[in-house]
């Protein structure tokens with residue numbers, strides 16, 4: 001993981017430091033950070049997977065956009081923390097394939113079966129990327145903003161101590177109710193029924 005550049009990024013929530021890293025496959029990933037990440041208590045961290053449709057366009061098919069906004073808001077409120085923005089669009093299958101999966105979901109297939117019909121696993125992400133970024137920043141203990149127990153387990157398996165899982169339940173709407181229900185029932189996300 002190569003550190004490329006860092007600069008200040010003023011936003012409505014806070015002025016974050018944005019740092020770009022390049023992985024061995026050439027993909028660029030981003031960390032938005034605030035305050036001293038090595039101080040106690042362990043910082044609030046969000047590991048966010050790229051979602052062009054939700055993060056940039058405000059799509060209501062998923063909860064990604066509101067989760068990103070809420071993570072920025074909570075980190076700003078604490079005055080320290082980080083968002084790792086991983087370029088693993090579409091749970092790792094890429095934008096074109098995610099839209100193929102959306103087209104299948106438009107015909108009634110759920111998000112997991114749509115991935116399978118396209119020949120992908122339900123979740124193709126690799127959190128070793130996140131571990132490499134955390135190690136680069138010297139963060140070995142954190143409080144993780146997520147509803148996804150798989151994320152917590154992946155980090156723990158690679159030696160990152162998740163001292164607390166902080167739920168991030170925002171952005172439910174009539175368009176994504178079925179999608180969220182599938183995340184809960186088939187992907188193990190800790191979401192209210």
Ligand SMILES: Nc1nc2c(ncn2[C@@H]2O[C@H](COP(=O)(O)OP(=O)(O)OP(=O)(O)O)[C@@H](O)[C@H]2O)c(=O)[nH]1
Pocket residue numbers: 047048049050051052061062063064067088089090091092093097098101102111115145146147148151168183189
């Ligand atoms: N393949 C696929 N990817 C999707 C779909 N909807 C959203 N995504 C992607 O899912 C990723 C976000 O993952 P989620 O499963 O929503 O949440 P998570 O990161 O596992 O868990 P949280 O930390 O609780 O948010 C982003 O990369 C989105 O682009 C879909 O229907 N199909």
